[in-house]
Amino acid sequence: MDDEEARTRLLDAAEELFYCHGIQAVGMDRIRTASGVPLKRLYRLYPAKDALVTAYLERRDRRWTASLREAVAASAQPPVLAVFDWLARWFSEPDFRGCAFLNAYGELGSAAPEVVRVHKAELHALLAGLVPDAAPPALADQLLILVEGATTVAALSPGPEPALRAREVAEVLLRQ
Structure with missing residues (x-):
């Protein structure tokens, strides 16, 4: 999986989870699990949850x-x-x-x-x-x-x- 696919998977998971459950109720580990993107790559692409929220x-x-x-x-x-x-x-x-x-x-x-x-x-x-x-x-x-x-x-x-x-x-x- 390249970075573009990882970004898409992360944003898809973030959008579904944040919109359905709320931003504060969803942790980065849950997004990692839902996206299938390794935690290390997640944090390389989005160093903080704020960055992922903004991108979403x-x-x-x-x-x-x-x-x-x-x-x-x-x-x-x-x-x-x-x-x-x-x-x-x-x-x-x-x-x-x-x-x-x-x-x-x-x-x-x-x-x-x-x-x-x-x-x-x-x-x-x-x-x-x-x-x-x-x-x-x-x-x-x-x-x-x-x-x-x-x-x-x-x-x-x-x-x-x-x-x-x-x-x-x-x-x-x-x-x-």
């Missing part, structure tokens, strides 16, 4: 954001509404456990990696880029609150309903 969140950010962008681009719906349609599908996935970035911040507080804040800033920028030109400047802020609120509610009660209710509110905001 950075990879998740790239995947999550790309998936959202692709869904919006492929949708026949207005772009802002396509966001909520995508959220409804995400919230319905069997392993949905809320926002990995908010979960990380909830566990780690101010010690959470900077990628948490970067992810939220990127999401805000993405939403701002989807609003109509004539929309009030606060609309992107309001949409971000809708997305985050729906995600939090769905974490407690998985399924499409929180996204569908948030979509209804987004439609009202777009009409104003």
Whole structure:
């Protein structure tokens, strides 16, 4: 196994375990066992758990954001509404456990990696880029609150309903 394969296996294991059980509840030995990567190589690639957490969140950010962008681009719906349609599908996935970035911040507080804040800033920028030109400047802020609120509610009660209710509110905001 080369370093690239080891990195992939480690990140796959970290993503599954951290997202399902929480960052603080999962130790490096558990990730080593789940990945099949020897402990010495794990620590050579990620010298500390913080480095692995950051790499996991950075990879998740790239995947999550790309998936959202692709869904919006492929949708026949207005772009802002396509966001909520995508959220409804995400919230319905069997392993949905809320926002990995908010979960990380909830566990780690101010010690959470900077990628948490970067992810939220990127999401805000993405939403701002989807609003109509004539929309009030606060609309992107309001949409971000809708997305985050729906995600939090769905974490407690998985399924499409929180996204569908948030979509209804987004439609009202777009009409104003």
